[in-house]
Amino acid sequence: MRIAVLDDYQGVALDAADWSVLDADIEVFRQHLGDADAVVAALAGFDVVVAMRERTPFPRGVLSRLPGLRLLVTTGMRNASIDLAAATELGIVVCGTRSGAAPTVELAWALIMGLVRDVASDDAVVRAGGWQTTVPGDLEGSTLGVVGLGRLGQRVATIGRAFGMDVIAWSPHLTEERAAAAGATAVTKAELFERADVVTIHMVLGEATRGLIGADDLRRMRRTAVLVNTSRAPIIDQSALLQAVAERWIAGLGLDVYETEPLPADHWIRHPDAAGGTRVLRSPHMGYVTRASYRTFYGDAVEDVAAFAAGTPVRQLTG
Incomplete structure (x- = not known):
């Protein structure tokens, strides 16, 4: 053999x-x-x-x-x-x-915390000989928006509550009862993107979820909010995502998944200039590793x- x-x-x-x-x-x-x-x-x-x-x-x-x-x-x-x-x-x-489920959940929170506390920027400043230059955000008292409240989403929600966050959730067939059982409040898709300080995606990629998150959703996000995707890249419309980052519709983006993997050397996400001031954390699809x-x-x-x-x-x- x-x-x-x-x-x-x-x-x-x-x-x-x-x-x-x-x-x-x-x-x-x-x-x-x-x-x-x-x-x-x-x-x-x-x-x-x-x-x-x-x-x-x-x-x-x-x-x-x-x-x-x-x-x-x-x-x-x-x-x-x-x-x-x-x-x-x-x-x-x-x-x-x-x-x-644990490895992906842990990485999702590593990206969330890295963005909210701006760890990468602080690291670069200290390595360059500087000191405090940024004022990071908070988890406690903020709103966590979970897109997809399945096996992974529920664990993410549990950790969000432990940080003192208000947890809201949406998926196409989510009921108020299932959301409440996971310690979250079911909201509409539009409300989630409007209210959340942190949006994290935990959906399975399929025909129904391809391009599920588009420009209208991203435009609803607060300019101080961050978006994290550890599921599959095509769940987010990639053209809309590039525009959201380039035009700074959001404050931070954490990605572990990409349409083409390994990520091509000339892909826009590799280049800081494409971010337009948006903080970006990039992980090479390590959620399960x-x-x-x-x-x-x-x-x-x-x-x-x-x-x-x-x-x-x-x-x-x-x-």
Whole structure:
């Protein structure tokens, strides 16, 4: 059996689990493979592919050109970049792994606190030999707006209440009862963007949520407010986001997700001049990346491969 482990950016996959239990030839790809043709060329002859989240897409056009592929393992139990229907038709078994909410919630709060307390600016000032130059904001007494009050959003809301924040929430089907159970107040979408000092997004990307947050929403935000996205980039209209930052509709922007990943070198979000005075914190899609998460991901991946080889697949995502 030949196994390809993809997008191991930090070079930790083989140390994060005991791969020796598998009777297999394992090749680790640390660099992103690139476009569809590059993926097909690199993976020809592999029986099993272990994909890290959505770093490498597997649409029908790729899967159909990998006739030797028998098992595709994705970390996590949801991967929008894998065509599960095509995999089923082609006889490719797709399995997932366990994952936790805590790492993404923690990063969301790291970005929120970094923006509100302006940590990056203070760090730059001290390194340059200066001292106090800014007056940061407050969490206590401010309003946290949670877009999407699911598993992650509820945990974010709990932490917001611990900081003494007033928590409001919106999603298309959120009821007052569910919001109250999470310690939040259900409001309209417009009201959330108008009232919140901090807006944080915790929605799943799908056809219904693509471009869910547009220019009208961003224009409603206070000029002193900050926006954080640790979910998926296309949930926010990217043209509107660029305009909001360039024209300083908001005070701060924290991003962990981007339309193209890895982020191209010439992307506007990399360049401070594009921010127009808006504070921007950039994280390279690290919401799920922790030592414990990787141990779970790769440990479960080994179990998935072993179970498949034994004829009893586990955590199967295809029929």
